[in-house]
Amino acid sequence: MKWVMVRDAGRERAGLVVDGGIHLLEAELRVLDLLGDDGERLARAGERARSNPAAVVSYADADLAPPVRPLQIRDTLLFLQHLRNARPGVEIEDEWRQIPAFYFGNTASVVGPRDPVEIFPGSEWFDFELEVAAIIGREGSNVHPDDGDAHIAGFTIFNDWSARDLQRLEGVLGIGQAKGKDGANTLGPMFVTKDELEPYRSGNSFSLGARAFVNDELVGEGRLDQMDWSFGEVVSFASRGTRVLPGDAIGSGTVPTCCLAEHFALSLGQSLVAGEAEDLADDAGAGFRGWLQPGDVVRLDVEMLGSTVQEVRPSVPVHRLKSGF
Secondary structure, X not given: OEEEEXXXXXXXXXXXXXXXXXXXXXXXXXXXXXXXXXXXXXXXXXXXXXXXXXXXXEOOOOOEEOOOOOOOEEEEOOOHHHHHHHOOOOOOOOHHHHOOOEEEOOHHHEEOOOOOEEOOOOOOOEEOEEEEEXXXXXXXXXXOHHXXXXXXXXXXXXXXXXXXXXXXXXXXXXXXOOOOOOOOEEEEEEEEEHHHHHHHEEOOEEOOEEEEEEOOEEEEEEEHHHXXXXXXXXXXXXXXXXXXXXXXXXXXXXXXXXXXXXXXXXXHOOOOOOOOOOOOOOOOOOOOOOOOOOOOEEEEEEOOOEEEEEEEEOOOOOOOOXXXX
């Protein structure tokens, strides 16, 4: 099943995608409300949406909200090639192979798949990241790695928008991601249940293609089965000593080549990571298209999961700190 959330008369309501239409459920129901068990609630709602929808609207014309507003976002780095590309010539530390690293994202900044996104205040190196998010369907704690996949209800495209200059500055502090990642996280367009993707299962993930475009220019492409860690392993690690809850989102990390930062680093032959290059040039190397600018349109395509299409908007003015920053 493929579920969406539609903005309708000031509310967001769940709908099932059927061919080119959306079969809406009752106005008070969200996709999040259909999670929490072994999938029976989703299945019953899907049958009701097909046979007796509250209304039917066009998918192409619908005002789509995020399919799920997560209770928690954990963004990981499951594709180690993304790290290699962002740090050319730097050997990957063993720790990256010991644990599936993640940080916590900002749930207040989640936006829909067609919503415009403002450049983060103070940034001149604005970027996107094509990822896929697994959505937790069933609560779990101290989950075994072999059982982690059973707690996943489905998947959606995740765009982890990034201010690379702010991110690099904050990296010096060594306390994690902050304003470089804080301003926008896109989820959508659809929440696709796991059973829909099972025929494509391959390696640690699925044999599905992903492509990123800026103004219809292909920037990067890859496949989900390039992942070095599986989502099930991340669910296990994330639940260690705590709980994962229905509606939690776990990002895959960037599909290799599907962000601007990798191309910038490769064009210069320098790492983007703070502390690994004394003076990183502001001027791009040969072949780099440049960072995102107001008016650019970013489109992310993933087979079976659909497309997000978003315009980049100018930043709001910065209120300076006493330091001048």
